[in-house]
Amino acid sequence: MGIASRRAAAALLLLVVSVVVATGGAEDGEKGSGAEQLGCFCDCMKNRCMTLGTGPNKFDCAAACTEGCMQIGQPGQPKDDDFCGF
Numbered sequence: 001m002g003i004a005s006r007r008a009a010a011a012l013l014l015l016v017v018s019v020v021v022a023t024g025g026a027e028d029g030e031k032g033s034g035a036e037q038l039g040c041f042c043d044c045m046k047n048r049c050m051t052l053g054t055g056p057n058k059f060d061c062a063a064a065c066t067e068g069c070m071q072i073g074q075p076g077q078p079k080d081d082d083f084c085g086f
Helices: 003-026 034-051 058-071
Strands: none
């Protein structure tokens, strides 16, 4: 995969993750849900990004999830080597 297509895929992934994270953050009344326990970053990694059928890798997903979470005021990737089990 070329650099331009990787960047385009990452940009699209970032857009998808941002929308999903933003709409997930708008939900209320779900105390104790799995997403709440995982935190924004791990929820994004496990339930959103790494499940996409476009063959994402953990590094692209970590970057996209970190940026998406930070846009809604949540913490991103806790450590450079923490990929939530991936």
